[in-house]
Amino acid sequence: MYQKDVTAEEKQELDEALQREIQAAFRTDEIRRSQPAPQDEMRAGMSYFHETIWNGLPKFLRRVDTALKGIGVKERLPHDVPLIQFSSWMGGDRDGNPRVTPDVTRDVCLLARLMAANLYYSQIEDLMFELSMWRCSDELKQRVAILEAQTKKESKHYTEFWKHIPPNEPFRVLLGNMRDKLYNTRERMRQLLANGKSDINLEDTFTEKSQILEPLELCHRSLCETGDKPIADGSLLDFMRQVSCFGLSLVKLDIRQESDRHTDVLDTITNYLGIGSYRDWSEEQRQDWLLSELRGRRPLFGPDMPTTEEVKDVLDTFKVIAELPEDCFGAYIISMATAPSDVLAVELLQRESHIPTPLRVVPLFEKLADLESAPATLSRLFSIDWYLSRINGKQEVMIGYSDSGKDAGRLSAAWQMFKAQEDLVKVAKQYEVRLTMFHGRGGTVGRGGGPTHLAILSQPPDTINGSLRVTIQGEVIEQSFGEEHLCFRTLQRFTAATLEHGMNPPIAPEPEWRDLMDFMAVIATDEYRSIVFKNPRFVEYFRTATPELEYGRMNIGSRPSKRKPSGGIESLRAIPWIFAWTQTRFHLPVWLGLGAALKQALEAGPGNFDTLSRMYDLWPFFRVTIDLVEMVFAKGDPRIAELYDNLLVPEELKPLGEELREKYNETKSHLLKIARHTDILQGNPTLKQRLRLREPVITALNVQQAFTLKKMREQTGQGTQSESPKSTKPASDPVTLNPTTEFAPGLEDTMIITMKGIAAGIQNTG
Structure with missing residues (x-):
């Protein structure tokens, strides 16, 4: 629009196009009126592959070549050696989500294969237009001759079919055959999704990635042999890389299930066999029985075994894995893993379900105690000959940032994960196993989030070794892959940081630093748990001082906010836990415990200030930990939290809020002292300016939200008696949009819009 060579007519047309976009945005409801199904989440997530990742990946790899x-x-x-690979949990993560059923998993896998076939079909048509050359290798000529002979024999309409592709265009002949087969592949997936069956023979479709790569590689060799290597290394090479990375399923679906659900299944089986209750057995008894069954061949149960709906759901999930093509799936992740038997249990259930190529089993260690025992768990597994033979020298371990932080506070969780990774690497080296760490990071600092480059560089030495897995949460996927240039930058940062960590690893912490971190971690954990889990007033304060109870009205995702309907903070998922504190700009899970730890460390010895300063200057892990908390303080404002307290919290709970705000200010003071800063974000003026510009808008939204929450709770009998503003006349549009709300017209819409606005302003949700 602002280019000099734009004519007056073109500028007018651009103005009109811009007006249409703005008007369409204003006329679109910004509130999701119903909870999305897992299939909806999958479609939304997969749209990033179609829009940005599909083209962004080959462009990035071409830049690496350059x-x-x-x-x-x-x-x-x-x-054929993908530098980057993508997986997904959408439709596979059933941990605490009853809406992710075996049928959902099947539908999601078929839908992904349909999307892949669509992309491949389009790409093949583009290549057919591009590869018009007549000169080719003898190998390609022979292949084309075979295709012609087969088609003459099989098709009654040979003349009509071939007249569209002249015989002196061999590349188009070969690609045309691929196009027809991709059409069948696409239609078969479409029929299976619609009817559960298809009249298209499997032999007439692509079933393996190698079947697509082989003819493409033939085209590439032919072009290179005949002097057309620049053409071979163009769009054709890009497509070959896309096929190698994405396969026939576009992304591999990880399955995640809670360890306790597997225990329920095995308990049902042992009771059916009359050998006792698996749940009541000791860990040693469980391992002995599991290994004896894994080394044997007898079936464990028949169709007459009585099951509950929950047990049947788990068994049916394994059946779906067995039925679908193996390249649909990646890993089987066990959440809340605590012991070797959790891993062996999944191995046994895979064998019992006759899965042709069992999925790799990945334990997810989440709680502080589980992280502490993770090295011993892995050591025990590696000491088992059967298991060591099964994994073929490769093991993946996932560490959870969200639940460990909710369990012990961020400082203690971060330090325990650092130590656990070091010990896990030592165990893996002892048994000559290649270990891949899977980092389950969230979008916020409280859930392990932060700048990608810094997060990778702050990992312990020898824990990456050229490969790692990380999660990109749905709440931040737009920031990472929303545009093609963002996709490119994200891939660039991951690759650069991984290479830098390997070639220039961070220094190992000195013994003195370790001792001080151990000391602070104990204090931070005690401080955190004394308030979050042991203070009888905390749960009620949390639920009245934040919009946690209203979180579900946003319909963010298909998963319930709690693993179990009843329960307190323990059963609450990390996303609503962090989300609630983020909305009030108090960010309690990020800093609680840190202030007490720093204070006691400074008081414990006169030299500890210098030690902490050296740790901040020289140790990437400690510096990143402190800097991220400082960034959160820049987004926080205890005065906003006080406003929520004054409007929403009963009088008897307000002293707790005052106590927490004192701890907030104390923590901020100690943090600035350690970083030797006189003001927040002193070392990052760019971010400081961006936050300063957004702050007035966010504050206005906070004030609106606090008063809206007060009126909503008053209508349900949960509010306090404080005065609210008199200008509460609702807008007319929300009345039409949401006429069935139990609140006064406009209130619920206002509350949801403020939640979305605050999250956008702070650039975090949960």
Whole structure:
């Protein structure tokens, strides 16, 4: 629009197009009126592959080729060894989500394969337009001749079919055959989704990634042999890399289930067999029985075994894994893993379900105690000959940032994860196993979030070794992959940080630093738990001082906010836990415990200030930990939290809020002292300015939300008796949009819009 060569007519047309976009945005309801199904989440997530990742990946790999060429490496990256791979939990994460059923998992897998076939079909048509050359290798000529002979024999309409592709265009002949087979592949997936069956023979479709790569590789070889290597290394090479990365399923679906659900299944089986209750057995008894069954061949149960709905759901999930193509799935992740038997249990259930190629089993250690025992768990597994043979020298372990932080506070959780990774690597080296760490990071600092580059560089030495897995949460996927240039930058940061960590690893902490961190972690955990879990007033304060109870009205996702309907903070998921404190700009899970730890560390010895300062200057892990908390303080405002207290919290709970705000200010003071800053974000003026510009708008939304929550709770009998403003006349549009709300017209819509606005302003949800 602002280019000099734009004509007056073109500018007018651009103005009108911009007006249409703005008007369409204003006329679109910004509130999701119903909870999305897992399939809806999958479609939304997969749209990023279609819009940005599909084209962004080959562009990034081409840039890597250019960088390698710049340092004297003549060969391009091999197309059949994907540098980056994508997986998904959408439709596979059934941990505490009853809406993710075996049928949902099947539908999601078929839908992903349909999307992949659509993308491949479109790409093949583009290649057919591009590869018009007549000159080719003898190998390609022979393949085309075979295709012609087969088609003459099988098709009654040979003449009509071939007249569209002249015989002197061999590449188009081969690609045309692929296009027809992709059409069948796409239609078969469509029929299976619609009817559960298809009249298209499996032999007439692509069933493996290698079946697509082989003819593409033939085209590439032919072009190279006939002097057309620049053409071969263009769109054709990009497509070969896309096929190698995405496969026929676009993304591999990880299955996640809670360990206790597997215990229920095995308890049902042992009771059916009349050998006792698996749940009541000791860990040693469980391992002995599991290993004896894994080494044997007898079936454990028949169709007459009585099951509950929950047990049947787990068994049916394994059946779906067995039925679908193996490239649909990635890992089987066990949440709340605590012991070796949790891993062996899944291995046994996979064998019992006759899964042709069992999924790799990944324990997820989440609670502080589980992280502490994780090295011993892995050591025991590696000491089992059967298991060591099963994993073939490779093991993946996932560590959970969200639940560990909710369990012990962020400082203690971060330090325990650091130590656990070090010990896990030592165990893996002892047994000569290649270990891949899977980092279950959330979008916020309280759930392990933060700048990607810094997060990777702050990991312990020797824990990455050229490969790692990380989660990109739905709440921040737009920031990472919303535009093609963002996709490129995200891939660039992951790759650069991984390489830098390997070639220039961070220093190992000195013994003195370790001792001080151990000391502070104990204090931080005690402080955190004394308030969150042991203070009888805390749960009620949390639920009245924050919009936690109203969180579910946003319909953010398909999963319930709690693993179990009843229960307190323990059963609450990390996302609503962090979300609630983020909305009030208090961010309690991030800093609680840190202030007490720093204070006692400074008081414990006169030299500890210098030690902490050296840790901040020289140790990436400690510096990143402190800097991220400082960034959260820049987004926080205890005065806003006080406003919520004054409007929403009963009088008898207000002293607790005052106590917490004192701890907030104390923590902030100690943090600035350690960082040797006179003001928050002193070392990051750019971010400080951006936050300063957004702060007035966010504050206005906070004030509106606090008063809206007060009126909503008063109508349900949960409010306090404080005065609210008199200008509460609702807008007319929300009345029409949400006429069935139990609140006064406009209140619920206002509350939801303020939640979304605050999250957008702070750039975090949960």
